Amino acid sequence: MALDFPNSPATGQQFISGNTVWQWDGAKWVSVGPALARPSNPNKLLNPFMEIDQANEGATRTMAQGGYAVDGWITAAANSGAAGNTQRVTDAPPGYPNSLKFTLTTTGSALAAGDYCQLYQIIEADELADTGFGTSAAQSLALSVWVKANPSGTYGGVLINLAQTRAYSFTIPISTANTWTLFTQLIPGDTAGSWVTSGNAGGAILLLSAAAGSSRAIAPGAWTAISPSVNGPTGMLTNFFTTAGATFQIGPCKLEVGSTATPMLRQSFQQELARCQRYYEKSYDPGIVPGTASVQTGVSLFLLYGAAGAATVGTTIPFSVTKRASPTLTAYSSVTGAAGKARDAATNVDMPCTPSANSRSCYWTANVNTPGTTNLQLQWVADARL
Amino acid sequence: MQYYQPPSPIEGMPASDCIVREDGAWIPPDPANRDWVAYQEWLAEGNTPTEWPEGGPTFVQAPPSPPPTEAA
Numbered sequence: 001m002a003l004d005f006p007n008s009p010a011t012g013q014q015f016i017s018g019n020t021v022w023q024w025d026g027a028k029w030v031s032v033g034p035a036l037a038r039p040s041n042p043n044k045l046l047n048p049f050m051e052i053d054q055a056n057e058g059a060t061r062t063m064a065q066g067g068y069a070v071d072g073w074i075t076a077a078a079n080s081g082a083a084g085n086t087q088r089v090t091d092a093p094p095g096y097p098n099s100l101k102f103t104l105t106t107t108g109s110a111l112a113a114g115d116y117c118q119l120y121q122i123i124e125a126d127e128l129a130d131t132g133f134g135t136s137a138a139q140s141l142a143l144s145v146w147v148k149a150n151p152s153g154t155y156g157g158v159l160i161n162l163a164q165t166r167a168y169s170f171t172i173p174i175s176t177a178n179t180w181t182l183f184t185q186l187i188p189g190d191t192a193g194s195w196v197t198s199g200n201a202g203g204a205i206l207l208l209s210a211a212a213g214s215s216r217a218i219a220p221g222a223w224t225a226i227s228p229s230v231n232g233p234t235g236m237l238t239n240f241f242t243t244a245g246a247t248f249q250i251g252p253c254k255l256e257v258g259s260t261a262t263p264m265l266r267q268s269f270q271q272e273l274a275r276c277q278r279y280y281e282k283s284y285d286p287g288i289v290p291g292t293a294s295v296q297t298g299v300s301l302f303l304l305y306g307a308a309g310a311a312t313v314g315t316t317i318p319f320s321v322t323k324r325a326s327p328t329l330t331a332y333s334s335v336t337g338a339a340g341k342a343r344d345a346a347t348n349v350d351m352p353c354t355p356s357a358n359s360r361s362c363y364w365t366a367n368v369n370t371p372g373t374t375n376l377q378l379q380w381v382a383d384a385r386l
Numbered sequence: 387m388q389y390y391q392p393p394s395p396i397e398g399m400p401a402s403d404c405i406v407r408e409d410g411a412w413i414p415p416d417p418a419n420r421d422w423v424a425y426q427e428w429l430a431e432g433n434t435p436t437e438w439p440e441g442g443p444t445f446v447q448a449p450p451s452p453p454p455t456e457a458a
Contacts, residue, residue: 328419330409330410338445340445355404356402356414383411
């Protein structure tokens with residue numbers, strides 16, 4: 001089987017095919033050993049195998065909606081006349097379970113200066129503590145990502161600090177449409193600029209791009225001082241929004257400290273879910289979209305005290321994982337799915353409820369409908385995403 | 387976008403310091419919470435939250451998304 005090595009590799013760049021790692025020595029690709037036998041650096045990216053999708057559970061997010069398409073990954077696109085959607089799909093490179101796919105459902109107009117189409121992740125600052133970015137000790141980062149797209153052409157990506165004042169862009173050549181390609185990119189450490197590399201705020205944005213208008217593109221291959229709203233490198237394809245059925249898909253990916261890409265190691269579903277729950281947690285079982293009428297899972301509020309007349313019930317619920325910050329909380333009636341409501345199980349009425357929370361737990365209160373009611377039921381979502 | 391200023395959940399207790407979005411989400415006053423940041427930006431545009439209506443607001447709720455249509 002012919003190997004589809006990256007075009008124009010940098011010396012030292014590595015390419016993984018199957019269990020073999022190839023390295024470009026400046027003139028040719030040389031096998032440097034089995035991939036699985038090599039140590040693997042920690043992955044900076046959340047949900048790198050696109051498996052966890054707590055908010056949508058595989059349903060589409062339209063281009064107009066944007067936002068988190070799976071845990072950790074945000075979709076955003078703009079073009080006059082174009083329509084599309086993004087969703088988790090099971091089409092993935094061999095051996096992997098999922099990918100994240102943007103599909104153009106209505107072709108748009110010719111690429112305008114301010115247009116863009118991107119899938120991106122905001123990386124929490126604490127994840128950057130060992131990068132030394134913004135100092136003379138800045139470390140290189142190695143990015144590896146599986147990409148599949150239609151049409152073929154030059155796609156791109158950018159690493160940006162959260163203040164959007166520094167950016168490094170690179171091109172992603174897709175020589176064959178609709179074919180999974182493993183792309184690797186070495187990103188030199190940024191010794192300048194303002195980088196936040198500790199704390200629970202955002203630290204950097206990794207953006208993978210199918211379209212970037214002229215006002216949103218910068219020259220690839222160098223750290224550049226920018227103004228906000230950079231979405232890709234110059235030289236990208238310009239016909240993405242005008243190609244019927246265009247798709248842009250990212251599969252397993254890894255961003256790590258180091259000068260070479262090391263193997264992607266998949267954690268268990270439970271381990272990755274726990275990482276994601278730092279940012280988003282729900283009472284529903286995996287597979288159930290928040291807002292679904294669902295009595296079988298979730299939480300009951302039990303009467304703490306009662307008296308003749310209205311009584312208030314409440315309970316504290318510890319989170320499975322400490323949240324990044326105090327989360328936004330939404331209740332859903334377990335019977336109707338109505339937002340902001342708990343279900344009075346004795347009288348079959350949805351009642352307003354009130355939460356409070358810190359990063360460790362949430363506390364819910366609600367008034368019972370009539371005296372004597374002994375429990376209310378609700379589902380909930382805690383959202384501390386970046 | 388609309389926000390509501392919630393009352394005290396229990397009579398005699400101070401009012402909640404959260405703000406309630408039109409979709410029923412309770413947003414805590416944490417500057418690290420992106421929804422709180424968005425609310426502050428909304429205020430800075432000159433908007434003001436709506437008083438909590440008698441009986442509580444009717445929240446805007448998008449129905450659960452339809453089942454995914456897998457397309458490889």
